[in-house]
Amino acid sequence: MNTPQAIQDRYPDEWNHCYGCGRLNDKSLRITSYWTGDEAICNYIPKDEQTAFPGVLSGGVIASVIDCHSLAAASAAFGAQLGIAENEPLPRCVTASLKVDFLKPTPLGPVTVRAHAQEIRGRKAIIISHLFSGSEECARGEVIAVLKPDA
Amino acid sequence: MNTPQAIQDRYPDEWNHCYGCGRLNDKSLRITSYWTGDEAICNYIPKDEQTAFPGVLSGGVIASVIDCHSLAAASAAFGAQLGIAENEPLPRCVTASLKVDFLKPTPLGPVTVRAHAQEIRGRKAIIISHLFSGSEECARGEVIAVLKPDA
Numbered sequence: 001m002n003t004p005q006a007i008q009d010r011y012p013d014e015w016n017h018c019y020g021c022g023r024l025n026d027k028s029l030r031i032t033s034y035w036t037g038d039e040a041i042c043n044y045i046p047k048d049e050q051t052a053f054p055g056v057l058s059g060g061v062i063a064s065v066i067d068c069h070s071l072a073a074a075s076a077a078f079g080a081q082l083g084i085a086e087n088e089p090l091p092r093c094v095t096a097s098l099k100v101d102f103l104k105p106t107p108l109g110p111v112t113v114r115a116h117a118q119e120i121r122g123r124k125a126i127i128i129s130h131l132f133s134g135s136e137e138c139a140r141g142e143v144i145a146v147l148k149p150d151a
Numbered sequence: 152m153n154t155p156q157a158i159q160d161r162y163p164d165e166w167n168h169c170y171g172c173g174r175l176n177d178k179s180l181r182i183t184s185y186w187t188g189d190e191a192i193c194n195y196i197p198k199d200e201q202t203a204f205p206g207v208l209s210g211g212v213i214a215s216v217i218d219c220h221s222l223a224a225a226s227a228a229f230g231a232q233l234g235i236a237e238n239e240p241l242p243r244c245v246t247a248s249l250k251v252d253f254l255k256p257t258p259l260g261p262v263t264v265r266a267h268a269q270e271i272r273g274r275k276a277i278i279i280s281h282l283f284s285g286s287e288e289c290a291r292g293e294v295i296a297v298l299k300p301d302a
Binding site for chain 1: 165166168169170171173176177178179180198200201202203204205209210211212214215218219245246247248249250251252253256
């Protein structure tokens, strides 16, 4: 069985230095996303220091995970739409806006984020994401992602 | 002349472990905010690795700075409203929602964020913030902050 490739591993090298998810940034949080065909899945394990309050995951980290993961979902969705082959680099997106609703405190522990493209119009995608701790949805994201001008 | 005290230094110790701004978190980004009486000012100097793309500040870091700084502005605004003395701890807030509009790429370098309370109603404050690189506004934030239930 092949190990599935992370979406971020298909970003072009010159745009792969992101602090959240960059493969070529030694100090990156290494947020990684996998495309299932209609949604992207991210499993993130926080570090002990990434707290808001003791035992509760930092909202800034949640925003970072939702941001990077939503851009990855947008890249994969654009790639699928453009018919880009699996061994080819994906187009890179940037964030025009990021909104996170914190529904309840997220326990400091592994989280899963599921993201899908609600709409793609031209060079813009609206990505909706749901962050879970176990089966509890703790945060919800809406990101407007735009294809990078030179992507 | 007295050195002004950061808003975060007036948070109660038990709620001062935030990864973004916690005085008692060794690995915190040490986002610090100062209250001027009607707005809060934050000067943040990013680390070299906090990039989105080479030379451009990470959107996740921008979201983290806006989140922590907006909560600090809300704490100070509630403190002023409640008549809390300058040597007393401030009430702590949590984020109900965070929205960031990325107006243009933010160069990787010092940024200043100015935040004010657009509205305070009961236990909820709407905080608007503007992030500048030099004189250029690069991002804008809207945070709904809520007094912590036990604050």
